[in-house]
Amino acid sequence: MRYAILSDIHGNLEALTAVLHALAAERIDRLLCLGDVVGYGADPSACLERLRAREAMTAAGNHDLACVGKLDVNGFNDAARAAVVWTRAQLSIADVDALRRFPLTVTVEPFTLVHGSLRHPQRFEYLVDAAQVVDTLTTCRTLLCLAGHTHLPCFIEFDRGQRRLMRMVTHPQPMADLAYEDAPDARRYLINPGSVGQPRDGDPRASFVVVDTERRRVSFHRTPYDVLAAQQKIRQAGLPEFLAARLAMGR
Structure with a gap:
């Protein structure tokens, strides 16, 4: 089968489209x-409707839970908190119900x-160092662990017997047909x-992955989108300027 893997859409309809x-x-x-469909x-x-229409299996992100009151926003920065408050006012009853139903983890073999x-799924830790990656992959019961949150594309291979990382591929290395x-x-x-909606690796294009489980191949993709339109909507909504400006920088 061929799977599309998306993360961190963050209410960016232009990027998702x-x-x-x-x-x-x-x-x-x-x-x-x-996760992090919203925020x-x-x-x-x-964005939620687009995923519902495609029956996407979705794990909960920290912004998803914060926007329905299931996660304290005290640890969020000012721009993120402002976006949570604004987003809460935009959500329909169906949206809130969908976000509340997102589980912290999902198993869909081999993922x-x-x-x-x-x-610690409930803590929404960033996998930014080797020890954290080793702990997560030691805990994982399936062959492939899919994680987002950092907005940084990567592919890591872990040897279970030796408990060590064998291979790490990140942007801007070639990331097709791994x-x-x-x-x-x-x-x-x-x-x-x-990230689909707010990349942070210096490339403003939307990022996503395709996994072919028959060929056992992973391909990372980037696609351009109408950044100016997404920025204009953020500004018209009265959201913090930083959230609009960063889209063009990919940071």
């Missing part, structure tokens, strides 16, 4: 989302989906698709 258009040529069987951007409801870290072994007793793999 561009990704879904790009996926039309990829013969996708199923769409998986790693920051100006189209939370429309485990989580927004942050598997060792192979993985079907060896669940010996290997684990971490795949972070980067």
Whole structure:
């Protein structure tokens, strides 16, 4: 099967629309989302509806839960808190119900989906150092662990027996057609698709991943979108200027 892996859409309808258009040529069987569908951007409801229409299996992100009162926003920065307050006022009853139903982790063989870290899913840790990655991949019970949250695309191979990272591929290295072994007793793999709606690796294009489980291949993709339109909506909504400006920088 061919799976599309999306994460961190953050209410950016222009970016999500561009990704879904790009996926039309990829013969996708199923769409998986790693959370943070809402927050920051100006189209939370429309993004949720697009995912519902495609029956996307979605894990909860910290912004998703904060926007329905299931996560304290005291740890959020000022711009993120302002976006949460604004987003709450935009959500329909159906939107709130959908966000409340997002689970912290999802298992869809051969994948485990989580927004942050598997060792403490409810804490939404950033997987930014080797020890955290090793802990998460040691905890993971499936061959492939899908995690978002950092907005940084990466592919990591882990040797279970030696408890060490064997391979790490990140932007701007070539990230197309990466192979993985079907060896669940010996290997684990971490795949972070980067962010659809707010990339932070210096490339403003929307980021997503396609996994072909028959060929055992992982391909990272980037697609341009109408950044100016997304920025204009953020400004018209009265959201913090930083949330609009950063889209053009990919930071």
